[in-house]
Amino acid sequence: MLLLEVISGERLAKPERGKMRVHKISNVNKALHYITSKGVKLVSIGAEEIVDGNAKMTLGMIWTIILRFAIQDISVEETSAKEGLLLWCQRKTAPYKNVNIQNFHISWKDGLGFCALIHRHRPELIDYGKLRKDDPMTNLNTAFDVAEKYLDIPKMLDAEDIVGTARPDEKAIMTYVSSFYHAFSGAQKVFQDATLPLLLTSLHQSPGWVPVFRSVRPSHLTLLYLVHRIASPPQGTHSYRQLPIY
Known part of the structure; x- marks a missing residue:
């Protein structure tokens, strides 16, 4: 949810602070609801599967976010x-x-x-x-x-x-x-730079990921970079399959 706030520049519904499964599902559902409110169709992407670490579902949601906030608004002569x-x-x-x-x-x-x-x-x-x-x-x-x-x-x-x-x-x-x-193109920059503390918080300060964020410049902490590093983590850190969903 924090990641969506960073890239959209908008405030989302207040997240649940609990760490039980029901709280995690609630937070993911809020994120999915926000995405659908932007006119994005979510096909076969459910909160339960994402909370359970379903890699296909998680990457599918990330690709949906990329399409909405980085690619969908590209328009040349009324084409898709x-x-x-x-x-x-x-x-x-x-x-x-x-x-x-x-x-x-x-x-x-x-x-x-x-x-x-x-x-x-x-x-x-x-x-x-x-x-x-x-x-x-x-x-x-x-x-x-x-x-x-x-x-x-x-x-x-x-x-x-x-x-x-x-x-x-x-x-x-x-x-x-x-x-x-x-x-x-001179278009508005859709991948807004995020600060190190905010992105660390969005991953709930997963210890294995701290070295990743310390090793890069703050200006590179964008959604695109985050997706890439989650998909291809450095040796000794967690992969996206192991990351907890908060």
């Missing part, structure tokens, strides 16, 4: 959010050699699409002429490093994972690309 984001990418990268964005998976495997988006808006950050289509690892790492250092976009994708899979995860690529849209 996904189509609008794709059209925006196509237009921005059209002048670039070897870039042909047709989707949110294999079109991004060589890394040139990410580099082209950055170069189109901040040409001083990348020497695009030196990039090679046959060197995807360098292209991807260059884009991710530059985006993190100069654009304050969290490095939520891994170059090896993208290169090593036949079809990169569409939702992950789409979510990451939406960060570039919001960074460059």
Whole structure:
């Protein structure tokens, strides 16, 4: 509930302070009710399953939140959010050699699409002429490093994972690309930065996660970064399957 307040800028119903199962279910139901009040349809996402640690349900809810607060409001010529984001990418990268964005998976495997988006808006950050289509690892790492250092976009994708899979995860690529849209389009920033204490509180100060938040800059503590770190926790910390729901 605190996480929803951070990214929406609105106050939610007062949460239950108890730690019994009934209190946890009540709090999750309040969060789900808030999401539905924003016109979001929740299909097969129940509070009980989330409280019980159902990974599929939990990640489904997180993806729903990402869609609502980061992607759904993207609009280009009255298209859907996904189509609008794709059209925006196509237009921005059209002048670039070897870039042909047709989707949110294999079109991004060589890394040139990410580099082209950055170069189109901040040409001083990348020497695009030196990039090679046959060197995807360098292209991807260059884009991710530059985006993190100069654009304050969290490095939520891994170059090896993208290169090593036949079809990169569409939702992950789409979510990451939406960060570039919001960074460059002049639209209102939907992922509002949260302070370290607030996010620690939202996870009920789970001890295994304290090192995670101490190791990153406060400006990177966004929903997008939080989702990535929960899905891929560092060695010795809890995974999302083990996190308690409060």
